Amino acid sequence: MELHQLRILRELADLGSVNAVAKALYVSPSAVSQHLAQLQRSFPAPLTQKDGRRLVLTAEGKLLASAAASVASTLAEVSAKIRTQDQDRDVPIRVAGFHSIGQTIFAPLLAYPEGELPPLRFSDEDVSQQDFPALTSSYDLVLAHRMGHTAPWPEEHIAVIPLAFEPLDIAIHRDHPLAHFEKLTPAQVINQPWVVSRAGYSPADVLETIAALAGSAPRIEHRVNDYATAGALVQVSECLGILPRYTARQTLDESVILRPIHGLNSGRQIDLLVRAEHLHRGPVNDVISAIxxxxxxxxxx
Incomplete structure (x- = not known):
């Protein structure tokens, strides 16, 4: 049993498929399978099993994958004690985030005075909510969002650092007949034309709830995930949109205003997801504080 074999088993637990593990580790799927086979020889109980065309972990495999995460955390803690602070601060911290949070905070983080933070490497990741935890395989820190009514993050695999609750509001042109209302009800807005995200993303989830409360299907004219584009469409049409209150604000024209939805506590929790071993690194914690x-x-x- 070798450390890289344990890592592969852990990645399979987090990523869910041999192909995803191969992509994350920059190896071939056959190499992943070979390492898993070698690891299996050290244990009498099967660690993996077929589920249709996918290879998944057995209960014993999940137990060993959890132990692999603990081993990684212990090694990271020891390594942090051995390395000097200056050596660790030279290592870039990889930060991923959904589009609107990236548009809003990546630049301010990069603008920190020289020397206060380690080198930063940013990536934007436009993924569905359930796919955020897997990104911790490729990044040190992952900015993620989750709707309040959905399943919590898998904290048995990752550490979760809450950042803020962000309401999702209705975006409307200031000259729209409904704009003079301080709050808008589902019944008022359901028959309006809409620009909303694709299914599986926060705005579409909120519009589904609005439709359920109003008892009528929405009239969706545009499916746009990018909030700046959605705001631009609201600016030049009678469409309503659903946009996050804080992260979309700086991309909106002054003619587009945001109104809360009466009777609906719509919003998303913004969290920072991180593998536990990274929390032993001082520079990572500096970046967490800055975020x-x-x-x-x-x-x-």
């Missing part, structure tokens, strides 16, 4: 401060300023602006 917290930046998000808090965004909420209070």
């Amino acid at each position: 917290r401060s930046t998000v808090q300023r965004l909420v209070l602006a």
Whole structure:
């Protein structure tokens, strides 16, 4: 049994398929399968089993994958004690985030005075909510969002650092007949034309709830995930949109205003997802503190 074999088993637990593990580790699927076969020889109980065309972990495999995460955390803690602070601060911290949070906080983080933070490498990841935890395989820190009524993050695999609750509001042109209302009810808005995200993303989830409360299907004219584009469409049409209150604000023209939805606590929780071993690194914790401060300023602006 070798450390890289344990890592592969852990990645299979988190990513869910041999192909995904191969992609994350930059090896071939056959190499992944070979390492899993070698690891299996050390244990009498099967670690994996076929589920249709997919290879999944057995209960014993999940137990060993959890132990692999603990081993990684222990090694990271020891490594942090051995390395000097200066050596660790030279290692870039990889940060991923959904589009609107990236548009809002990546630049302020990069603008920190030289020397206060380690080198940062940003990536935007436009994924469905359930796919955020798997990104921790490729990034040190992952900015993710989750609707309140959905399943919690898998905290048996990752650490979760809450950042803020962001309401989702109705975006409307200031000259629209409904714009003079301070709050809008589902009955008022359901028959309006809409620009909303694709299914599986927060705005579409909120519109489904609005439709359920109003008892009528919405009239969706445009499916757009990018909030700046959705806001631009609201600006030049009679369409209503659903946009996050804080992260979409700086991309909106002044003619587009946001109104809360009466009787509906619509919003998303913004969290930072991280593998536990990274929390032993001082520079990672410095970046976490900077992200917290930046998000808090965004909420209070």
